[in-house]
Amino acid sequence: MGRVAIVGVGQSVHARDRHDVAYAELLLEAIDEALDDAGIGLSDVDNAVTASLDFYDGRTISNMAVAEVVGSYLKPESRICSDGIGALLYGWARIADGDHRVGLVTAHCKESEGNLATIEGAAFDPFVQRRLGADADVVAGLAARQIYDSGAFAPTDAAALVVAARAASAVNPKVTTLESMTVAKVLDAPRSATPLGVFDRAPNRDGSCAVIIAAEEVAMDLSGNPVWIAGVGTATGKYWTDRHPGDLSALDRARDGAVAMAGWGADVPDVFEVSAQYAHELCQFATRLGADLTEAGGNLNPSGGRHAGNPVTVSGLSRVTECVHQLRGDAGPRQHHDAQRALAHGVAGLGAQSHFVATLEAGV
Amino acid sequence: MGRNAAIVAVGQTDHVSRRLDVSIPEMVREAVDRCLGSKDLNSGQVDAVVVGNMELFEGINFPELWMASAIGAAGKPLFKLNNGGTVGASVAVAAAHLVASGLYDVVLGIGYEKQSEGETQSAITTVGDPAWERSVMAGAIGNFGVMASTYVAESGVTAEQAAKVAVKARRNACFNPHAHLQRPDITVEEVLASRMLAAPLRLLDMCPSSDGACAVVMAAPDRAREMTPRPAWVVATETAHDTQFMGDSPKRLARMRSLIAASDSVYSKAGIVHPRAEIDVAEIYEPASYAELAMYESLRFCDWGEGGALIDDGVTLMDGELPVNPSGGVLSTNPVGATALIRVAEAALQVMGEAGDHQIPGVETALATGYGGNAWSEAVIVKGSAS
Numbered sequence: 001m002g003r004v005a006i007v008g009v010g011q012s013v014h015a016r017d018r019h020d021v022a023y024a025e026l027l028l029e030a031i032d033e034a035l036d037d038a039g040i041g042l043s044d045v046d047n048a049v050t051a052s053l054d055f056y057d058g059r060t061i062s063n064m065a066v067a068e069v070v071g072s073y074l075k076p077e078s079r080i081c082s083d084g085i086g087a088l089l090y091g092w093a094r095i096a097d098g099d100h101r102v103g104l105v106t107a108h109c110k111e112s113e114g115n116l117a118t119i120e121g122a123a124f125d126p127f128v129q130r131r132l133g134a135d136a137d138v139v140a141g142l143a144a145r146q147i148y149d150s151g152a153f154a155p156t157d158a159a160a161l162v163v164a165a166r167a168a169s170a171v172n173p174k175v176t177t178l179e180s181m182t183v184a185k186v187l188d189a190p191r192s193a194t195p196l197g198v199f200d201r202a203p204n205r206d207g208s209c210a211v212i213i214a215a216e217e218v219a220m221d222l223s224g225n226p227v228w229i230a231g232v233g234t235a236t237g238k239y240w241t242d243r244h245p246g247d248l249s250a251l252d253r254a255r256d257g258a259v260a261m262a263g264w265g266a267d268v269p270d271v272f273e274v275s276a277q278y279a280h281e282l283c284q285f286a287t288r289l290g291a292d293l294t295e296a297g298g299n300l301n302p303s304g305g306r307h308a309g310n311p312v313t314v315s316g317l318s319r320v321t322e323c324v325h326q327l328r329g330d331a332g333p334r335q336h337h338d339a340q341r342a343l344a345h346g347v348a349g350l351g352a353q354s355h356f357v358a359t360l361e362a363g364v
Numbered sequence: 365m366g367r368n369a370a371i372v373a374v375g376q377t378d379h380v381s382r383r384l385d386v387s388i389p390e391m392v393r394e395a396v397d398r399c400l401g402s403k404d405l406n407s408g409q410v411d412a413v414v415v416g417n418m419e420l421f422e423g424i425n426f427p428e429l430w431m432a433s434a435i436g437a438a439g440k441p442l443f444k445l446n447n448g449g450t451v452g453a454s455v456a457v458a459a460a461h462l463v464a465s466g467l468y469d470v471v472l473g474i475g476y477e478k479q480s481e482g483e484t485q486s487a488i489t490t491v492g493d494p495a496w497e498r499s500v501m502a503g504a505i506g507n508f509g510v511m512a513s514t515y516v517a518e519s520g521v522t523a524e525q526a527a528k529v530a531v532k533a534r535r536n537a538c539f540n541p542h543a544h545l546q547r548p549d550i551t552v553e554e555v556l557a558s559r560m561l562a563a564p565l566r567l568l569d570m571c572p573s574s575d576g577a578c579a580v581v582m583a584a585p586d587r588a589r590e591m592t593p594r595p596a597w598v599v600a601t602e603t604a605h606d607t608q609f610m611g612d613s614p615k616r617l618a619r620m621r622s623l624i625a626a627s628d629s630v631y632s633k634a635g636i637v638h639p640r641a642e643i644d645v646a647e648i649y650e651p652a653s654y655a656e657l658a659m660y661e662s663l664r665f666c667d668w669g670e671g672g673a674l675i676d677d678g679v680t681l682m683d684g685e686l687p688v689n690p691s692g693g694v695l696s697t698n699p700v701g702a703t704a705l706i707r708v709a710e711a712a713l714q715v716m717g718e719a720g721d722h723q724i725p726g727v728e729t730a731l732a733t734g735y736g737g738n739a740w741s742e743a744v745i746v747k748g749s750a751s
Contacts, residue, residue, distance in 0.1 A: 002366075047603075053425070054446060059494075060420040060487040061448040064737050067608050074625045076603035078454050081419065081426075081444040089467075090443065090458060097366035097464035099601075122425035127387070232467070236432050236442035249439065257441075349429040354442065 004095045005219035005226035006360070007212050008038025009321040011174045014207030014309050017112035023057055027108040027208040028069040034210035038222060040102070042071040045212070047100045050079045051087040051107035051313045055119045070104055083107075083275070083346030084209060084317030085356035089232040091213055101215045108208035109311035116204060123350045129241070136277070137201060139351045141193025143245030144280040148195055150246060155195060157293060158279035159186035161286075161307065162199050164296035168304030171333045174318075175309040178203070186279075200279045202306040209310075209317035211324075227324045230264075230341075231359035233257025240351030248288050254355040255289055255343075262359040264341065269359070271326045271342040272300045273319035279307065281352050289343060289357075302326065302334040316346020316356055327362035368750045369463035369471075370588035370595035371456075371712035372581050375399025379544040379576035379697045382480040388422065389431035392476045395577035395702075396435050399472070402718075403591050405581060407436025411468035414443045414458050416451035416475040417701035420487040435474060448491075449649060449736025450603070451475060452578065452705025456732075456744055457601040459582040469584040475705035476577035484573060484700065491737075497609065504651070505570060509562030510610065511617035511739075512654035516564060518618035518669075519661070523564060525672035526653040527555035530568050530695055532675070533650075536682055537692025539721040544574045544697040555653075569653040576699035578706045585750065596712035596730075596746040600633035602626040606739040613739065617655060620662040622741040623733065627663050634745040636729070640665045640679075644727040645714045646688045647707040649735035650695060656688065659733070682722070690714070690722040704734030704742065711746050 010033025012018070012026050021029070035042060048070040054062045063079040070077055076094075080087040084107030091103040120136040147153055163186065166178040181199065189197040219226040235253035237243050259265075272291040276282035282305065286293060291300040301308075303322035310318040323342035325331040339362065346356040375398030377383070383391050400406060413435060415428040424430065428437070428444040447454040452475035459471040477484075485503040492498035515521065534550045537543035550568070558567040581591070588595040604625035606613050613621065627639070636642045648663070650656035657671035665686060666674045674680055680688035689695075691710040694703055711730035713719040727748070734742035 054418070054420050055425045059490045060418055061446060061491050061737055063447065064491055064608055065493065067605050067738065072605040073607055074604045074621060077447075077605055078458065078603060079445060079447055081446050086443060090461070093458075093461045093465035093467055096466070097461055099461065099464070119425060122419075122423060123429070125430060126424060234441045234443075235439060236429065236437060238433055238438045239430055242433060242438075253439065349426050353426075353429045353432070 002096055002098060003216040004092050004213055004229045005216065006229060006324050007214045007219050007223040007226055008034040009324045010034030010037055010210045011318060011321055012208040014175045014205045016176065016205060018110060018206035023108050023110050024066045024069050026110065026206060027066055027106055030208040030210035031069055031106065034212050038212040040222065045071055045102050045104045047075060047094055048072050048077040048104040049087040049091040050077060051082065051084040052079060052109065053081055053313055055122055056109050056111065056114055058114055070106060082348040082354060083315065083356050084313055085320065085344060085346035085358050086234060088211060088317065088320060088358055089234060089356065092229050092232055095213060095215050101218050103213045105211045105213060107314040107317045109313045110206040111204040111311045112206050136350060137193040137196065139240055140278040141196045143351055144195050146245050147280050147284065153280060153283040155187060156183055157283050158200060159183040161282050161293065161296050162186045162279050165301065165304045165307030168297045168302065169308040172304050172308055175304060178308065196278065202277050203309050205309045205311045207311050207314050209314050209321055211317055211320060225328050227327045228361045229358060230361045231258035231261030234356045236354040240353060245351065248284060251285060251288055251355040254357040258357040258359040264359065267341065269341045269343040270299060270339040271302065271323060271336050273303060273322050274301060274345045275306050275315040275319055275347045277306060285345060289345060299336050302331065302336055316344065319344040319346060320358055323360045327360060366464045366466060368585055368597050368599065369460040369582045370597045371746065372583050372588050372591040372595050373399050373403040373405060374709040374713055375402055375579045376542040376706065377576045378542050379574040379699055381574065383478065383575040388427065388478050389434035391478060391575065392431055392474060392577045393434045395579040396474065399579035399581060405591065409470055410436060410472045411470045412441035412462060413437040413472045413474065414445065414455045416445045416455040416705065417477060418446055418487065421484050421700065422478055422482040447736060448740065449700055450704050450734035450740050450742050451701055451736065452703055453708060453734025453742035453744060455705050456580065456708040457603060457742060460598045460601055463582055463584050469587050471582045473580045473582060473705060474577065475702035477699040477701040478575045479573045479699065480575050505562050505565065508652045509565050512564050512652060514615060515618040515654055515658045518615060519671060520669065521654065521657050521672040523556060524552055525657060525675055526569055527552040528675045529653040529656045530555045532681060533689060533693045533695035536690050536722060537696035540691045543692040544572055565652055571651050571694045571698040574697055574699040576697065576702050578702040578709050580705065580709050580712065594716050594748060596715035597750045598744060599747050600630035600745040602629035603742045605737065608738050616739040617658045620658060620739060622739055623659060623662040626741040626743040630743040630745045639663060640686050642729060643686060643731050644729050645690060645724045646686065646731040647691060647710040648688060648733045649704055649707055650693055651735060653695065687724050690724055707732040707734060708744050715746050715748050
């Protein structure tokens with residue numbers, strides 16, 4: 001298989017509501033920035049893989065509405081209905097097998113446009129669970145109770161990550177700067193699903209992200225600073241009611257696949273960008289991936305992660321984008337010293353059922 | 365592609381209007397069991413799973429996660445696609461890329477729809493842009509009415525010629541135990557007398573609404589040869605989309621740009637110069653009788669305007685020069701998320717020599733297509749040999 005590089009990245013500004021744009025226009029902001037970053041035009045792209053969800057877009061086959069902005073007129077586009085790193089994985093395969101040369105990978109979501117309780121509620125088993133009236137917060141609350149009771153993590157660990165993410169939002173120009181927080185404020189906030197409070201859940205956001213990937217020979221022509229997709233991995237666990245929240249075997253398999261493919265062995269990434277909708281999940285996932293929670297805002301989620309404000313489906317690609325900036329050394333005030341290896345993680349589904357990992361490397 | 369992927373096993377449910385006896389995961393499991401069972405495989409041999417379905421048709425968000433254990437995907441890479449009617453072909457194309465890239469050796473591709481549990485036309489109404497199209501272009505039938513009208517105006521094709529396609533499909537379906545509408549006695553007169561839906565389309569000119577699932581196993585070369593004596597090699601795939609707004613493509617059926625682009629690409633990749641002579645059987649996604657005739661032209665089975673003559677001459681009948689949809693096609697069976705995968709699966713069965721009573725003798729090269737979205741097209745060529 002041929003090597004594949006990331007040669008351009010772009011993001012819209014992620015905000016609570018982007019009522020100024022329809023979702024295709026929101027995505028266009030990210031695509032324009034990514035094309036500009038890569039120094040190419042849309043006509044240079046020979047295939048697109050998008051990530052989006054019909055339920056959030058409020059349209060069936062909702063990728064129909066992004067056909068123009070992803071340039072798929074008489075060209076291929078396919079859609080992954082999950083986290084954007086899933087789309088990156090598929091986009092990687094389409095180039096690695098030699099069938100394509102330049103790919104556009106995108107993700108978009110406007111969480112402001114629908115009723116999230118209804119949308120998230122539609123992921124419950126329709127026969128029994130929907131009637132219980134639970135929502136994603138309840139699933140997360142049940143899980144957090146088990147995680148905290150097990151002693152693996154404490155609410156203060158999770159709260160510290162929320163504090164770090166909100167602080168990082170001030171140095172991430174693609175998200176809205178959030179009100180700064182203290183651990184005490186997070187813990188004292190109104191409860192959403194005990195033991196979780198309202199700040200434990202990542203803020204709902206509208207946003208988009210785009211990544212340009214290219215076969216090695218194209219990448220070397222295009223960019224003096226390509227970032228290599230060294231590995232990709234994903235796995236899905238059992239449905240939330242069939243799985244203990246402490247069971248991270250799907251995350252392990254996703255990570256193991258991407259790390260083995262990269263040939264990293266026991267080498268530790270210099271930067272971790274980890275997705276989680278809830279703070280206790282971030283404790284679990286970041287630790288399991290090998291990050292140090294005390295480094296939050298340092299080499300763990302220098303972007304602030306999802307708690308600084310990225311929507312579902314987009315989060316994974318936003319993580320990739322931050323890793324690319326870190327590896328290129330153009331992350332500005334967020335730059336981590338001499339980053340050579342970075343790990344980006346995405347997640348999807350009720351109770352974090354599916355995990356996606358991309359291992360990325362700097363240099364030629 | 366890096367290395368060829370091959371289809372080694374196919375399974376389908378028996379497609380009907382309503383499967384009241386099974387839930388969605390149970391229905392999909394049935395297709396998976398039939399697929400794996402056909403070659404004595406088990407889900408432990410599957411490295412990754414790709415699922416195609418339209419969430420808003422049944423109203424379930426992340427349906428693949430709900431059914432992960434039922435389809436043997438728990439603990440594995442699991443991908444969910446949604447690309448409209450094309451999605452089944454998108455599943456096959458994705459499975460082929462995932463194998464060809466070297467990432468996985470064995471991929472299970474699944475497409476399904478249980479249309480009786482939702483209101484498909486209500487969902488399809490939402491594909492129109494909310495500001496510009498939704499109020500005037502609702503559902504699939506109205507769309508096809510407009511497209512068929514322009515095709516009639518362009519080509520002079522007659523209602524009788526379209527009706528012959530409708531008859532061919534339902535008669536062919538009688539030889540396919542999985543087909544939904546099996547009508548041995550259907551006549552052209554009956555089609556022409558059926559209820560008008562949206563001119564020129566009558567009830568029997570349209571595909572049905574089905575509950576059903578389809579599964580295929582795609583494998584890397586070494587594994588494929590272990591699993592079955594004659595795999596169906598996926599030698600070429602292509603996807604091409606058209607513009608969002610129908611007003612931007614007035615001849616979208618009469619000169620189906622996306623299908624021309626996709627088929628020309630796979631013909632070129634597979635070294636096919638004269639499609640009608642070099643393709644042994646085609647399984648195409650014909651959502652309406654008129655569409656099949658128009659697609660003959662865009663697929664270059666005949667010259668522009670000659671689609672009607674092709675059916676008049678019997679070229680595409682089961683015993684014709686180029687049989688089209690011996691399975692009965694979409695006009696006989698349409699569980700939307702599965703429909704385009706059924707095309708690929710049926711093409712593979714023909715190549716593998718496993719199509720049973722609707723087997724075309726001596727198939728070496730088969731074409732499958734998908735249709736969906738805004739006149740989107742996918743095309744896949746499967747062959748009996750890898751090169």
